[in-house]
Amino acid sequence: MKLYDQIFNVVKQFRKLFSPGPVTNADVSGSITAEIFLIVSLVLSAILLRHVNMLLAGIVTFILAIVLISNIPLIPKFKLEQEDSLEKMLFYAIITISILVAFLYWGGNLV
Amino acid sequence: MAQTQLIILMTSAALIIIGFYSAIFVDNIIKKIIGISFIEEGVNLFIVAIGYKAGGIVPILMPDMNTTWFASNAAYPLPFGLVLTSIVIGASTLAVMLALVMVIYKKYGTLSTKVMLADTSKQEEYNE
Amino acid sequence: MNELIPLMVIVPLMAALLISAFSRFNTVTKIFALVVAICLPIIPLASNYGLHYFGGYEPILDNVTNAVYHPAITYSFTFLQQVFIAMVGLLTFLVVFIYLTKYRKVSGPYLFLLFLGTAAVTAMLLTDDIFHMFVFFEILALAQVGIVAASSINYSYEMALKYMILGSIGSPMMLLGIGFLLAMTGTVNVTDIAAAVHNGLINVTSPVFLMSLALIFFGWLYASGLPPFHTIKSGIYSKAEPHGAALLQSFTVISMISIVLIMFRIYSTLPIFEVLIVFFSILAMILGVSMALTQTDFRRMIGFLAVGELGFIGLGIGLGTQFSITAGLFQALNEIMITALLFIGFGAIVNATNEVDTRKLGGLLAYHPKVSLMLLIGGLAMAGVPPLSGFQSKLMLVQASLSCGFPEISILAIMVSIATFVVFVKTYYSMFLKPKPNDLEVENKEVPRAMIFAMGILLIIIILLGIFPDIVINGISNFVGGIL
Numbered sequence: 247m248k249l250y251d252q253i254f255n256v257v258k259q260f261r262k263l264f265s266p267g268p269v270t271n272a273d274v275s276g277s278i279t280a281e282i283f284l285i286v287s288l289v290l291s292a293i294l295l296r297h298v299n300m301l302l303a304g305i306v307t308f309i310l311a312i313v314l315i316s317n318i319p320l321i322p323k324f325k326l327e328q329e330d331s332l333e334k335m336l337f338y339a340i341i342t343i344s345i346l347v348a349f350l351y352w353g354g355n356l357v
Numbered sequence: 358m359a360q361t362q363l364i365i366l367m368t369s370a371a372l373i374i375i376g377f378y379s380a381i382f383v384d385n386i387i388k389k390i391i392g393i394s395f396i397e398e399g400v401n402l403f404i405v406a407i408g409y410k411a412g413g414i415v416p417i418l419m420p421d422m423n424t425t426w427f428a429s430n431a432a433y434p435l436p437f438g439l440v441l442t443s444i445v446i447g448a449s450t451l452a453v454m455l456a457l458v459m460v461i462y463k464k465y466g467t468l469s470t471k472v473m474l475a476d477t478s479k480q481e482e483y484n485e
Numbered sequence: 486m487n488e489l490i491p492l493m494v495i496v497p498l499m500a501a502l503l504i505s506a507f508s509r510f511n512t513v514t515k516i517f518a519l520v521v522a523i524c525l526p527i528i529p530l531a532s533n534y535g536l537h538y539f540g541g542y543e544p545i546l547d548n549v550t551n552a553v554y555h556p557a558i559t560y561s562f563t564f565l566q567q568v569f570i571a572m573v574g575l576l577t578f579l580v581v582f583i584y585l586t587k588y589r590k591v592s593g594p595y596l597f598l599l600f601l602g603t604a605a606v607t608a609m610l611l612t613d614d615i616f617h618m619f620v621f622f623e624i625l626a627l628a629q630v631g632i633v634a635a636s637s638i639n640y641s642y643e644m645a646l647k648y649m650i651l652g653s654i655g656s657p658m659m660l661l662g663i664g665f666l667l668a669m670t671g672t673v674n675v676t677d678i679a680a681a682v683h684n685g686l687i688n689v690t691s692p693v694f695l696m697s698l699a700l701i702f703f704g705w706l707y708a709s710g711l712p713p714f715h716t717i718k719s720g721i722y723s724k725a726e727p728h729g730a731a732l733l734q735s736f737t738v739i740s741m742i743s744i745v746l747i748m749f750r751i752y753s754t755l756p757i758f759e760v761l762i763v764f765f766s767i768l769a770m771i772l773g774v775s776m777a778l779t780q781t782d783f784r785r786m787i788g789f790l791a792v793g794e795l796g797f798i799g800l801g802i803g804l805g806t807q808f809s810i811t812a813g814l815f816q817a818l819n820e821i822m823i824t825a826l827l828f829i830g831f832g833a834i835v836n837a838t839n840e841v842d843t844r845k846l847g848g849l850l851a852y853h854p855k856v857s858l859m860l861l862i863g864g865l866a867m868a869g870v871p872p873l874s875g876f877q878s879k880l881m882l883v884q885a886s887l888s889c890g891f892p893e894i895s896i897l898a899i900m901v902s903i904a905t906f907v908v909f910v911k912t913y914y915s916m917f918l919k920p921k922p923n924d925l926e927v928e929n930k931e932v933p934r935a936m937i938f939a940m941g942i943l944l945i946i947i948i949l950l951g952i953f954p955d956i957v958i959n960g961i962s963n964f965v966g967g968i969l
Binding site for chain 3: 264340
Binding site: 397450464473 | 616620623624626627630631634639640642643644645646647649650652653654656657658660661664667668671672673
């Protein structure tokens, strides 16, 4: 029953996503779909690491699955990070360029 | 001297890093735009530095010049042409950005980025 | 006739300047804009394939090293360019037509922006010169910002400024990457750079070359709206007028493929290049579609869907085989049409109700049966339902990733298609099928004929390409065989 309660709480928390205004059936079912889609697709793309190392892929997939499932609801957090304010956008853009340059400079020949 | 080129490259790197710093940490939108245009200037400076040749001459072929001597002594002209175009583009981008800032400033009465360019999706979604 | 090749850029560019200069004469401007818009799809179809050297500077053969140098800015025109330029020309014609019939008094500057954007993407597709591409990329960014800022939707100026500020970080980074390439090879011609790379004249494992990849790649992320730029890209789609958004997304798709093809020709020897593209494409698919599922503003929702679909194009190109790249480019062609259809169709609904929140809409099937039927077919095409064109390209992508040995990517692609379908069905239900809310006032006015006409033409092409995909696949496949 614990998982059931957890999922029920998730649905309650979706209300905040649509906070001014009512929450309709279609919106909640869409958010649950998004939640499941996010977990499954992230875990699935973690399996792609098997082309680098089999053991690494197993460990990463397992840990990622546990972390993601125990942290539901993910969608409110994701949506908060991808909002429209310029600060967040600039922050992520500059983080991306830094990681990209650092990764290619030191690790570009490893692949 | 290769040292001159090195100093120019260092300066351009410093300009780009200052630009990144101001993009994240400065709140005033005008200052932020000035900072961001530093990135552009840094890149332009870098491309100018590529064409640097120690002791090189202006790459214009005069009638009385020996072609072989000219080819081995002239600076590389392509980067200068590119930078000229890039400066023009940068200036027009800057003008459009500042014009937009003027319009938005009239609406909010402040230059703070946190206020002007905050998340607007929530405010407009359900207005009754 | 190869004289037509530069005309593809010059005609919209000159038209843009003339229209903005003489916009006081309303009727003349309208007729002139319409004539130019009709010419745009016809010129590429009438032109022959070939190369055009600006200034007439033919390539120079160096007798000592046996290398060929291209001193002129070169435009190369093949089947791929032909089909994409014709498509964006057709879309420009439809958008200009909708705009001209919507307003009695037309705005010269707005038409200027539409034609400027078209000229810019055409030049980006044609050019073989990386700096030339950068210049038109910047012009395109200015045109996009203008189209967004010109709309009368709330907060459009703010969104335009955000796009511009992010652009002034993305574009200089790309220019810096071009500068690194220039420093290594001494030229900006892509054919020369690629020849230098493939002949081993420059060291491909050197950090400078890798850095240039990182920087140009970042510029590409900005141009195509892959993460971290997916929020701003979907934002500008939702803040533009619907017909403007239809054109904006085609600009995005075309700038994406034209830059990635140039990058592919230079960096395809580096394995990390393909890894990066696949990584960001998968990220775009996951984030775009999952964000689209939670939106309540349907314009924003289509914006996120459009970004998610871009992931398919990137995936096809990132897998790196002839079949997969063909599939990716075919998907790009389909996406231009399908997303334009959706933007125009939902724009017709905004026109009738002045409401964008799906929670306040409903029961519109009774009012606009024609539009709803066309939108349904468009949505099915986007989700990849046979026999529509989206199905053909997505099937090719799934096959390509299976044959490359990545079954996970196939499963992911199918899952994203399903989630896309869920997004579409959810929105379709809440707009057209559920009972009409009492406080919704539907003005009982007709959807503009021009919009129905535009949607009809796009639908015909979608169905035609779904049944006979070989019309374009063979030509694109030949092109891809040439660059591999």
